[in-house]
Amino acid sequence: MRPPVRSPAEGPSVPAPLSLDEAMRRSAPLAHLASMLAASRARLDVVRPLLPAPLARAVSAGPVDAESGNWVLLASSPPVAAKLRHWQPRLEAALKEAGLLPAVIRIKVQAG
Template identity: 50%
Template sequence: MNPNRPTTPWLPPGTRGIDQVMRDSDALTLLTQRLRASQARLDALRPLLPPALRTQVQAGPLDESGWTLLASSQAAAAKLRYMVPAFEAHLRVQGYDGPPVRLKLMPPRPR
C-alpha cells in the first residue's frame, strides 16, 4: 500500500478518487480554474449589486470571448444590463482585465 495515498474504503483497489482524476486531467484543471475565476469576479461585483438582485445572479462561464453573468429572470437581466459598464469598470479597477461581461438567463429549473 502506498503511504502517500489516502485509503478510501468505498473505492475498489486501483481506482483513483475524483480529486486524483481532477489533478491528473489538464482539461478538468483548466475548467476548475475557470470556475474559480468566474466566481471570484462575481464576488468582486457583489458590493455593486442591489441587495434584491444578489440572490438572482450567478457566475457563468468565463472564456476568451467573455464572462457570463446568469440572471434568474428577465426583470433581473434588464436591471443588470444597465449596470454592465459599471461592472466592467469595477472589474478593471480590481485587476480583472479581460473579456467583456455578458448577460444570459438561467435555464428554467425542472419542476
C-alpha cells in the same frame, strides 16, 4: 494512496478511487475546468457586493470564455437581466479595476 494488492486467484486489482480534487489535479482538462470555475467565482466576488441585495441574490456566475476572457453573468429572470444591463458599465469598471481583464460581461437569463 496505493492500489490494493490482490492475488491472481482474486481477479484483477482495482485502483483505489481518487478524490475529486486529486482527479482534477491529475487531468489537464479537469484542471483547466477548475481554473475557469475559479475565474468565474473571482468575477462574481467582485461584482456581487456592488449590487442591491435583492438583485445580488438573483444572479449567479456563468462561464468565462477561455479565448476572449469575456464572462457570462446569469440572471434568474428577464426582468433581472434588464436591470443588470443598467448596472453593466459599473460592473465592468469594477472588474477592470480588479485587474480581471478583459472586463466584458455578457448577461444571459438562466434557463430552468
